[in-house]
Amino acid sequence: MTSPHPQDDRRLAVDGEAFFFEMGPIRPPSEGNDHSLLIRTTRNCSWNQCEFCATYRGEKFGYRQVKDIKKDIDVARAVQEELQNAAAARGRAGWITQDVIRTVWSSNPQLYGEETGNLTLKWQNLHNVAHWLAAGARTVFLQDADALIMRTPGLLEVLNYLTSAFPTVERVTAYARSRSCRRKSLAELLELRQARLLRLHVGLESGCNAVLERMKKGVTAREQVEGGQKVVVAGISLCNYLMPGLGGKELSERHARDSAAVLTEINPDFIRLRSLALRRHSPLLTQAREGLFTELSEDEVVAEIGLLISLLQCDAYLVSDQMANLLYAVEGQLPGDKEKMLQVIDAYLQKPEPERLAFRLRQRWRSFLAVYGSLPAPLEQRVQEAWDALRQEAPEARDRVDAAIAALKEGFV
Numbered sequence: 145m146t147s148p149h150p151q152d153d154r155r156l157a158v159d160g161e162a163f164f165f166e167m168g169p170i171r172p173p174s175e176g177n178d179h180s181l182l183i184r185t186t187r188n189c190s191w192n193q194c195e196f197c198a199t200y201r202g203e204k205f206g207y208r209q210v211k212d213i214k215k216d217i218d219v220a221r222a223v224q225e226e227l228q229n230a231a232a233a234r235g236r237a238g239w240i241t242q243d244v245i246r247t248v249w250s251s252n253p254q255l256y257g258e259e260t261g262n263l264t265l266k267w268q269n270l271h272n273v274a275h276w277l278a279a280g281a282r283t284v285f286l287q288d289a290d291a292l293i294m295r296t297p298g299l300l301e302v303l304n305y306l307t308s309a310f311p312t313v314e315r316v317t318a319y320a321r322s323r324s325c326r327r328k329s330l331a332e333l334l335e336l337r338q339a340r341l342l343r344l345h346v347g348l349e350s351g352c353n354a355v356l357e358r359m360k361k362g363v364t365a366r367e368q369v370e371g372g373q374k375v376v377v378a379g380i381s382l383c384n385y386l387m388p389g390l391g392g393k394e395l396s397e398r399h400a401r402d403s404a405a406v407l408t409e410i411n412p413d414f415i416r417l418r419s420l421a422l423r424r425h426s427p428l429l430t431q432a433r434e435g436l437f438t439e440l441s442e443d444e445v446v447a448e449i450g451l452l453i454s455l456l457q458c459d460a461y462l463v464s465d466q467m468a469n470l471l472y473a474v475e476g477q478l479p480g481d482k483e484k485m486l487q488v489i490d491a492y493l494q495k496p497e498p499e500r501l502a503f504r505l506r507q508r509w510r511s512f513l514a515v516y517g518s519l520p521a522p523l524e525q526r527v528q529e530a531w532d533a534l535r536q537e538a539p540e541a542r543d544r545v546d547a548a549i550a551a552l553k554e555g556f557v
């Protein structure tokens with residue numbers, strides 16, 4: 145049988161721009177842990193109106209042609225071969241190490257030299273493929289915000305090409321909007337699953353219609369239930385994201401109650417909490433500064449999560465692994481671990497205030513450092529002032545800590 149992939153991959157590797165494969169800005173935290181290969185099927189977000197979201201702000205949505213996505217897959221395969229050859233030549237049982245990455249980078253100036261364009265993208269390509277290979281080359285994540293918006297025949301062609309190019313791939317995953325899930329027929333979803341699209345990450349953010357409308361999410365709670373249930377029936381693993389704090393002071397309780405009801409109806413495999421952080425360039429940050437949105441305090445968000453969990457009646461695995469969450473330890477299999485998770489929340493809320501303040505500041509500071517490595521000087525100073533106020537038990541300690549945390553969270557991804 146003739147391979148669908150060009151044999152002359154080396155030509156791709158010296159073909160200027162054609163060598164690089166596109167990469168979008170984000171992927172779910174779990175796909176980072178799995179070191180998924182990132183393949184961009186669409187660019188940015190077709191909706192791009194959610195008030196709390198700044199990820200694709202100012203970026204234009206675009207479909208990508210199937211032939212271009214396939215070319216990206218070819219390029220990823222060429223990078224894979226290059227890394228594997230270098231690993232074999234360095235005699236470390238074929239392991240992909242930092243040394244191997246550096247060897248590939250430095251031994252091919254024709255490709256990785258400055259004159260051939262975007263150095264950052266080339267470095268990201270090389271790192272992504274290297275980490276993916278080192279982790280067993282088992283998972284692929286389709287970027288950007290909603291791969292299911294593609295027409296099914298095109299998406300199937302991409303999936304088939306992908307799994308044929310990389311036979312080690314066991315699972316392909318993607319972000320999808322509830323509306324796109326709902327729009328696909330069950331037969332289409334089954335076909336996609338057959339082609340190894342085995343998990344969808346869907347951002348519900350809230351199950352409360354008032355919150356969804358206020359945040360311009362562009363979907364109703366009913367549509368979310370219908371879209372989610374269809375994915376579950378098709379046997380595709382479903383990971384639903386929920387955003388504690390998104391209702392603000394006014395809608396907090398309804399947000400928790402209605403979200404618990406929607407998640408209970410959908411019964412996804414995973415619920416991932418991604419607490420609200422007012423991010424730089426998001427409309428919601430401006431609204432909060434103008435007094436049009438009242439943010440919950442961090443402790444109120446924690447209490448809201450407690451209410452949500454107490455009301456959930458489903459079998460999902462709940463995770464708090466996103467940097468915007470305060471209590472990463474709130475994690476477990478429902479319904480069995482419900483009490484354990486509520487105890488984590490109670491234990492935090494019962495701590496004396498100075499301890500809670502110190503915990504929050506430390507946690508947010510570490511999360512920021514984990515992404516950026518260091519703090520810009522003005523932020524560093526703000527955090528230092530908050531620590532000083534805490535140590536001196538100054539009356540303004542709480543305000544200082546809150547202000548420092550708010551500034552740190554603007555940079556959260």
Ligand code: SF4
Pocket residue numbers: 189190191192193194197198199200289321347361
């Ligand atoms: S939250 Fe998702 S759907 Fe909303 S604008 Fe951002 S990427 Fe698009």
